[in-house]
Amino acid sequence: MAKTNNEEITFEITEHIGDISLASSGWKRELNLVSWNGNDARYRRI
Numbered sequence: 001m002a003k004t005n006n007e008e009i010t011f012e013i014t015e016h017i018g019d020i021s022l023a024s025s026g027w028k029r030e031l032n033l034v035s036w037n038g039n040d041a042r043y044r045r046i
Contacts, residue, residue: 009036009037010036010037010038011034011035011036011037012034012035012041013032013033013034014032014033014034014035014041015032015033015041016030016032017030017031017032017033017043018030018031020045029045030045031043031044031045032044032045
């Protein structure tokens with residue numbers, strides 16, 4: 001279901017699984033279990 005512009009999007013990282021990689025610039029990739037808008041949590045790589 002699409003959100004309209006005036007609806008708030010919420011998220012909660014329910015579990016941090018771990019870091020996948022770390023770049024020389026300081027940026028890192030993580031694997032987390034994330035719940036969006038109160039729904040069941042899903043894996044998310046950021």
